[in-house]
Amino acid sequence: MAVQPQTNQTVATGTEYIVRCKDVVKEYMMGTQVVRALNGVTLDIVRGEYLSIMGPSGSGKSTLFNMIGGLDKPTSGSVFINDVDMAQLDAQELAFLRCRTIGYIFQTFNLIPVMTALENVMLPMIFGGLSTDEAIDRGIELLKLVGLGERLHHKPSELSGGQQQRVAIARALANNPQIILADEPTGNLDLRTGKEIIELLRQLNKEQGVTIISATHDLKMIDVSDRIVWIRDGRIDRVEERSAIEVHVGEVEGTPG
Template sequence: MDANEYVVRTKGLVKEYTMGDQTLRALNGVDLDIYRGEYISIMGPSGSGKSTLFNAIGGLDKPTSGSVFINDVDMAQLDAQELAYLRCHTIGYIFQTFNLIPVMTALENVTLPTIFAGMSTDDGIERGMELLKIVGLDQRLHHKPFELSGGQQQRVAIARALANNPSIILADEPTGNLDLKTGQEIIALLKRLNVEQGVTIISATHDLKMLDISDRIVWIRDGRIDKLEERKNIELKMGEMEGEPVH
C-alpha cells in the first residue's frame, strides 16, 4: 500500500464522556480512511458523534481508545510540542462559530498562525494578503471581525486555516451559522480550494448542499459509521429521496 494514499486513518476510535455516574459513548468504534486530496463530508443528525469525530481527527481531544493516524503518524504518540506543530502546519480548522480572535483585524487573524510557524512579519503579512485575496476579502484587510458579516468572517477563517499550507482542512459545520446563499458561497470556496490547492477537506455537517460537491459522504449514527457513499451513487438517488437518508 502506498503510504501517501491516506492522509487520515482512524482505527477503532472510541470516545466516552462521563457525566456524573453515567458514561456516554459518543464514538463507538470508528474505522475511517480518508484519501489524500478528497472532499469528504461527515453527515449525521446532531448528537450522532460527528463533532466528536471531528475533534478526535483534529487532535483537539483525546479519544478514550483507538487511534488516529495523520500522514501515518499515530497522534497518541505525539507530545505537546509535536501536537502543536501538527495543528500549526498540517491541519487547518474552520468552525461553525468562525472563532476569529475578536481583538485582531482580518489580516492579523490570518497572520497569527504564520507567527507561530516562525515566519517573518513581512512574509506573514504578504502571505495573509495573498490568502485574503484568494477568499475575496482583499478590500477588508483591516476590519475587525465584528465589522464583517458572517460570510465574510467565515472567509477570514478559511484564509486563516490555509495560512501554513496545511494538507488537511477540518471544517465543523462551516455553513451552520450562515444563510442559504452565503452557505453556498462558502461551500463553493471550499470546493475551489480543494480542486485548486489539492487540500484534503473533511467537513462535519448536516447541510445537504454539501452532498453535491463531496467526493464521499460518511453517515454517522449513534457513534458508528452508518454507511459510506461515493458521490456518483448519491447523485442517482438524490431525485428519489428528500433530505434524511434511509437505510
C-alpha cells in the same frame, strides 16, 4: 443544485491515506454513567479528497471530527495523521501539528475579535516562525484569494458572516496545511452565502489539493463532497461515493437535527 460531474482522480494517489482511524472508541463519563460516543469507527481518508461527515446531533459526528482533528484523544483505538499516531504526540507536538498540518474552520467563524482580518490570517504564520513582512505578504495574498483583498484592515465586527468565514478560510490556509477541518462551516450562514463558501472550499480543494474534512448537516455539501460518511449511534452507518448520492437526497431531507 448544480452538479458538476468531476472525478477526483487528479488528487487521489491511490493508497495514500492522510488520516486513518482504527477501531476508534470514545467514552465519556456522565456522572457515574459511561456514555459511548464512538463505538469502533474505522475510516481511511484519502489525501486530497473532500469528505463530509453527516449525521444527526448526538450521533458522535462531532466526537469523530474532534478525533480526526487532533482535538481529542480516543479511549481505545488509534488515529493516524500522515502515519503518525496521535496518541504518541505530546502537547507541543500536537500544537505544532495544529499549526502546520491542519487548518480549522468553525461554525461561528471564531476570528480573534481584537485583531483585524489581516492580523487574524497572520497569526498562525507568526506562530510558525514567519517574519512579520513575510506574514503580511502571504496574508494579503490569501485574503485576495478568498475575495477579501479590499478588507484587510477591518475588524471581524465590521464584516458580514460570509466575509468573516472567508477570513477564517484564509487563516486556515495560512501555513499551507494538508488538511482543512471544517465544523459546520455553513451553519451560521444564509443559503446563498453558504453556497459561496462551499464553492470556495471546493475550489481550494481542487486547486491546492488540500484535503477537506467537514462535519455538517448541510445537504448543499453533498454536491461537492467526494465521499460522505454517515454516522449514527457512534458507528459509521454508511459511506457513499458522490456518484451514488443524488438518489438519496430526497429521502435524507427529513433526517432530524
